[in-house]
Amino acid sequence: MGKKGLVILAVTCFVFLLLYFGFLQIQIIRYSQVEVEEDVDYVMILGARVMGSTPSLSLQYRIDTAAEYLLKNKKAIAIATGGRGPGEDITEAEAIKKELVKKGIEESRIF
Known part of the structure; x- marks a missing residue:
């Protein structure tokens, strides 16, 4: 494959990646616009980084919601x-539970 072929392949891959990430x-x-169902039995809160025992901003948003x-x-x-x-004094699940209890x-109700 010549230089021209490599350029075409690279451009094609780049366009494909742009389309994929756009999709x-x-x-x-x-x-993100889907309405959340009311009266579900369970809510799962996915963990995210904890700094020491303080939830990261991402985790705090999840906890607040x-x-x-x-x-x-x-x-x-x-x-x-x-x-x-690493760098977490407690598990992410423990941080979630602690913050939910603080919020009433x-x-x-927390497992």
Whole structure:
């Protein structure tokens, strides 16, 4: 394959990647607008980075959103997830539980 062939291959791959990431971005935007069901039985909060014992901004947003839902839907149970990584004094799940309790969610509703 000559130099021209390599350039065509590189451009084709680049265009394909742009289209692929564009498609993914459209899907993310599309599903971020979906209405959340009311009265679900369980809410799973995915873990994210904890700095020491303080949730990262990303995790705090998840906790805040879950707490808002759980306060409106008193029958829903929260499932906190996430392990303990480098620089984390507690597991991500423990950080989620601690923050939800601070926000008024009963500890018995958090697993």
